[in-house]
Amino acid sequence: MDVTKKRKDRKDIPAKTVNLLWARTAGRCQYEGCNEVLSRDILTKKNYNAAYIAHIIAAEVDGPRGDEVLSSKLCQDFENLMLMCDKHHRLIDRIELKEHTVDILKEMKRKHESLIERLTDFKSKEESEILLFGANIGNQKFLLTSENARETITKTHYPASQYGIELGIHNSGVLDHRQEYWLMEQASLRTNFESKIKYAQEKGIIRHLSVFGLAPQPLLIFLGSLLGDLHPTEVYQCHREPKTWKWLNEHDDIVFEIRRPQKITKTVALNFSLSATITDDRIQKILGMDCSIWTFTVNNPNNDFLRNREQLTRFRKEVRLLLNEIKAVHGQENIIHVFPAMPNATAIELGRVRMPKADLPMLIYDQNYQNPAFGFYETLKIE
Numbered sequence: 342m343d344v345t346k347k348r349k350d351r352k353d354i355p356a357k358t359v360n361l362l363w364a365r366t367a368g369r370c371q372y373e374g375c376n377e378v379l380s381r382d383i384l385t386k387k388n389y390n391a392a393y394i395a396h397i398i399a400a401e402v403d404g405p406r407g408d409e410v411l412s413s414k415l416c417q418d419f420e421n422l423m424l425m426c427d428k429h430h431r432l433i434d435r436i437e438l439k440e441h442t443v444d445i446l447k448e449m450k451r452k453h454e455s456l457i458e459r460l461t462d463f464k465s466k467e468e469s470e471i472l473l474f475g476a477n478i479g480n481q482k483f484l485l486t487s488e489n490a491r492e493t494i495t496k497t498h499y500p501a502s503q504y505g506i507e508l509g510i511h512n513s514g515v516l517d518h519r520q521e522y523w524l525m526e527q528a529s530l531r532t533n534f535e536s537k538i539k540y541a542q543e544k545g546i547i548r549h550l551s552v553f554g555l556a557p558q559p560l561l562i563f564l565g566s567l568l569g570d571l572h573p574t575e576v577y578q579c580h581r582e583p584k585t586w587k588w589l590n591e592h593d594d595i596v597f598e599i600r601r602p603q604k605i606t607k608t609v610a611l612n613f614s615l616s617a618t619i620t621d622d623r624i625q626k627i628l629g630m631d632c633s634i635w636t637f638t639v640n641n642p643n644n645d646f647l648r649n650r651e652q653l654t655r656f657r658k659e660v661r662l663l664l665n666e667i668k669a670v671h672g673q674e675n676i677i678h679v680f681p682a683m684p685n686a687t688a689i690e691l692g693r694v695r696m697p698k699a700d701l702p703m704l705i706y707d708q709n710y711q712n713p714a715f716g717f718y719e720t721l722k723i724e
Contacts, residue, residue: 351400351416358419362394367461371453372429379426393430395423397446405434406443423450459495469498469549469575471505472538474564476526476556493577493586494551501547508533508564509556523720526560534567542572549573553586558681558688559705559720565692566723574693576653578686581645589648596640597659602633608678609671609701611663613691614638615646615683624680627706627717632678635667647684656687661694668701676702680717692723 370377370392379392399407400416415421423446425433433441471490487505494500508530541547552574554561568574577586610624610632621634637660639646647653667677681688695703702724706717 354394354417354422358417358422359394361419362422362424363392365454365457366424367457368392369424369453369457370426370429371423371450372425372433373449373452375426375429376453377426379424391426393425393427395425395430395433395446397421397423397443397450405438406441406446420450456492456495460491460499462499466497466499467549468501469494469551470501470541470547472550472552473505473507473509474530474552474554474556474561475507475509476560489586490551490553490577493553494575496587497575498549498551506537508537523559526556527563527721530560530564531567534564539567547572550575552576552689553579554685554689555579556685557707557720558683558685559707561685561688562679562681562692562703562705563721563723565689566695566697568689568693569697570693576686576689576693578647578653578684580648588650591648593649593651594640595646595652597655598636598638598640599659599663600636600638602635604633605670606631606633607671607675608632609667609675610634610678610680611667611703612636612638613679613681613683613687614642615687616642616644617682618642619680619682623716624678628678633671635663637663642682644684647686653686653690657690657694660691664695664700668699671701673701676704679703679705681705682708695723697724 368378368380369375370379380390381388382391396404396416397406398411398415398421399405400412401407402409402412404412433446471487471494473487473490487503490505491500538547538550542550550568550572552564552568554564554576556564565576577588579586580589583589608628608631610628612619612621612624612634614636615638618638621636624634625632647656664677668675679691681691683691702722704722705720707720708717
């Protein structure tokens, strides 16, 4: 159906083709970024048909993107049809006709129908609730959307809800070099987790979690400690190159290394030099020279080394063994001073693998040159 008056000589689109178009589009506008539901009114929620069937190549030679040969040939062809709202049908055919070429519209159609197919392919997938946690990192506001998360998990899961569950504080004016930031964020995170996640997990409402976190590392470690490892959970990593949350199928040449202290003292430090290198002197500046520094690192520390699930799984296993070893060497009446330079996903997993009744408490440090202490300083404690 066109916005303009239908010509008498135009062939009707077969009902089976119309039905197929509605099915393949899930009844939503295929214009990229729109996705408007076309079977009901947005405001009143009353059910009615608000859809237009747009031709990529016009049904008439003199129509939008018309062709002397293809217009007649493809006027009833499913591959030449798109479901659209009134606004975007007018846009592509009248207002911005030149900007909307055949290739651009075909790509919109392909993307939309591929996404609907992935989202509705439940046979080999299980339901997963998306958990979003973001907090200010210095002056940077977090940018984390449920749309990114849904797009990421659809290969293995389908989203349990449209928007997921958000645990962070929005529009906080407190920056992370101030102590009140950590008190406020930790209290808020605990409260939100207990009210939005913990109860639903215990009642079986949430069977699986897909976790996306962008926040200072001490908060991510704390989030991991709240999550624990009793419930099915997958933690995702935000990659810099390419910019994506999806796990990348790349060759794994990462080797984790543990450097044990040369002397055993009462004060214990755990140095995670994964995304960058933390030298011993920076830790000794905080804890003094009489401390035992355990270093967990990789053969090439950098901020984008974590590329696939297998690396994160190996990280979990090796950290679990390391925490046991530290407790055995330093005794059960001690505390671990943790200095993290690590990817977000590994920070969350560090909190998850720690066993609250068996492992030593952890005092987490953060680096922030706006803090009066200049460099690393205490943030929060996990017991």
